[in-house]
Amino acid sequence: MTKQRWHFKDGLHLISIYEGINYFQKTVDELKPRIKDQYYFFDERFFEYAILEYFYFYHINTVVIDKSVIDQVGGFDEDLMACEDTDFLLRVFIDFKVCFIRDYHFIYHHGDDNIYAFLDRKNINVDMLSTDRSTLDKMTKIELCKIKVRTQGRDMFNKFRRDNNHTEVVSLINESIADKLFTLGYLNRKLYKQDALGYYLRSIKLDFTWPKFVYLGRIIFPGLFNKIKVKDPNLNLW
Incomplete structure (x- = not known):
């Protein structure tokens, strides 16, 4: 514990x-x-x-x-x-x-040397994060690692497990990966539009929603899609 x-x-x-x-x-x-x-x-x-x-x-x-x-x-x-x-x-x-x-085995103190030391995770300003190249680059690398590991977990589950709720589990994993990809697309949309486009497309492939399509369109055809109102994105920053 x-x-x-x-x-x-x-x-x-x-x-x-x-x-x-x-x-x-x-x-x-x-x-x-x-x-x-x-x-x-x-x-x-x-x-x-x-x-x-x-x-x-x-x-x-x-x-x-x-x-x-x-x-x-x-x-x-x-x-x-x-x-x-x-x-x-x-x-x-x-x-x-x-x-x-x-039982409790240790007390863990989040200090200045942890992997998120460069970021105040409790008070993240998404707009500032998306324009701060140094912080954005670090955040993107970490999130890509999380996506890789979740993808590997899904693939292992597909290979070795065939439980009764197999389809539901794989769907939930794909949704979590899609959320991470969409978050990366949103964060990179200002400084790295080409990368953001790729993240959006991969997210939509796993879990299509209309708001995601609109945010994708705002990169490709901003004049048209910026006029379409959708709810604020639900970002997965953890």
Whole structure:
């Protein structure tokens, strides 16, 4: 279990607390693992659940894995600048069952050296982000890693799992990938129009909606599509 604290840079003022135990309880309620004392034994459905919930119910710093398992799944993908832990654990969970110990194992302090240190994630100004080339470039690289890992998770699920709700799971994963792609398109629409066009098209291919088509049109035929009113975009920045 994890407890994560958000601090100002001086490390003194507590802003909020993230209770990993709440996410874990949700997992227990839905998957109903076998329980013995503080030990929770999950079955093969955990892999599917891990994909859908994006690992918000535990932290890699609390995971103990036998070295032979690490060797068997190929270790971490060092080409990824983000989400290498998610990618690694997906490959573990697809082949091995897991046991959770219900207790806090560490306190995680988000400091100046984390991957999002360049960005105030609690007070993101999308308009400023879309015109700040340096910040936008970093954000785009991180989000592309997330898209890659979610795509790999979907492909692994397609290859190894054929559960009763297989179609629903794949659809949900595709929607999450499409949301990420649309977000990248929206953020890049001012400085990198060609890239934004590609992100929009990939998003529409996975999950078509009329607002997405309008935002795509605003790049190709701005004079026409800027006159069409659609709701503000629902961006996935996490």
